[in-house]
Amino acid sequence: MLLDFKKTRELLEKYQIPMVESLVIETLEQGIEFAKEVGFPVVLKLISNDILHKVDKGLVKLNIQNDLDLEASFKALSALKSFQGTQGTQCLVQKQVGGIELFVGMKRDKSFGPVISFGLGGIFVEVLEDIVFGICPLDKKQAIEMIKNIKGYKILQGYRGQPPIDIEKLSDILVNISRLAIENNNIQEIDFNPVIASENNILVVDAKII
């Protein structure tokens, strides 16, 4: 079963996996308050049990620049609340961050036990299937090796004037997910997608734990 947001966040904190600043809200006012605190732009998501591809179903509103935008988005999502599989009346508001989109996953293989997958997000994974795997337990050296093994590694090193991302931090996250998988046998799958990497930060933006 999909872990709810609160438990997901607790688990990430416990394993030192950084998540983008987020808040579960029930009213527009709570959202506006949060946006003031962290600063626009923000993202609004309808919390849904129907887990695959929120963006495709219009359950995510990106690039919210001000209070008015936020109100419109909140209303639009509230109208969708009857949507099958949604939980209560909750929305998730997050600070919008920019950077390179990555994904990290975990699944349990019949033969090898927990396996971590990693790659660049978007078309890199969908079209080019640029994914690498690591068999748990993963140590730091293996995690770095994994990161270097994706075809798009150059993009992480800073491509066309982009700053390079923090490979050290990223490898720590992979190692921490490996630890999480080994210490929590009840968790079947993890899907962190996207994870957004900028020069100084690597943040999980969307987390599904099953």
Added chain:
Amino acid sequence: MQKLFNPKSVALIGATDRAGSVGLGIVKNLLFGKGQRKIYFINPNNKKILNQKTFTSILDIKEKIDLVVIAIPAKLVKQVCVECCSVGVGSVIIISSGFAELGKDGAVLQKEIKNIFATNNIPLVGPNCLGIINPKVKLNASFAPETPKQGNIAFLSQSGALIDSIIDKSLLENFGFSLMVSYGNEAGLSLNDFLKIANDDKNTKVIAVYLEEIKNGQEFIRVASEITKSKPIIILKGGKTQEGKKAVQSHTASLAGDEKIYSTAFQNAGVIEVETIRDLFLASQTLEKSPRADLGEVFRGLPSGWAILTNGGAVGVVTADWCSRFGVKLAKISGPQNNPWDILGDASSEIYQVALMSLLKQKEIFGVIFCQTLQTMTDPLENAKIIVKTQKDFPNKPILPLFLGGKITKKGSDFLTKNGFLNFNEPRDVALCAKFLTKPRGQTSG
């Protein structure tokens, strides 16, 4: 394991002389080792098989039996297993199919049989397998159509049918085996156990494996990592199943290809992975026959790597291309020569000899790919002799022959084969095997 792979006595339950039967196939194969051990045939319905007296049951045999081969219908297997335990046999192979591979009922039966032998501490191979072969002691406890020659490759296969064809191929191409194991459903001994057995076997230099699924992956990585420090393991994995994908719910997990996970495991364990049956045996024979390039020394001189020696530009260039694709480094040859070093079409055997020696003497050179095109002054037999002789002088530097040609070239390639060399027919093949020979010993990414 001595009782399984070199039994002093063997009994076949399900022996028959019915033409075209599995039972008869095993009868014939066991008789191949007649001088090596006592052979008992068991069949309650036949008094004699091929003029040899039969027994009604294992209970009737007075002597202790080291190895029992069971080839009777699945529903009768459990009873004879109990009997085997009651007389205390040394080891058992169950050839019969009709177990876990058929579904739930078969799996239950298989588990019962597994438990019977586990409680009695009797090693079990199978069920649902072809059997095992140890050519050195003339043991062919299988229904393979032939017995392979003795050699140094252990072949462990999830598929029995593949073993059959490989034996036939090996008899034509003159290579041999230290052990052949069709491990079937792994109710008792598993792939991991056979890897350990092959590692302990002094006659095995290389372990070749065909598999579709590994039952205990974590243990496999531990076992294989240890073995590959000293003995190469080469694996062909078949079956890129969709099942794993169906079972997962989340998005990225559904993108995860099982074959990539296996490849990761192989890398972690230092296993060489190949993609074709042909490559499996090219690589096995190369690693069996050639020394592995010695990378022990740190070279401070010229860039180190392989050298390509050729009497024809094209074959040198194509070989260099494949080396580059496979990441096989080419050395800088000292002096004015390029690498590939083209000694030109009129190169005599003397010129080949001098060039080969000078390359092997250079410390930055791991080994030489010896390309030969057939030109009017080329002497394939003489060149083959040079390779055989020179390899003895440089036992740590592999010389890989690539003799391109047919009828006339055969004189040279036959001589090479007879003297324990593998002649390559394709630049791609020789480059791939050069890569496997350069793999640092005991390399694991873990």
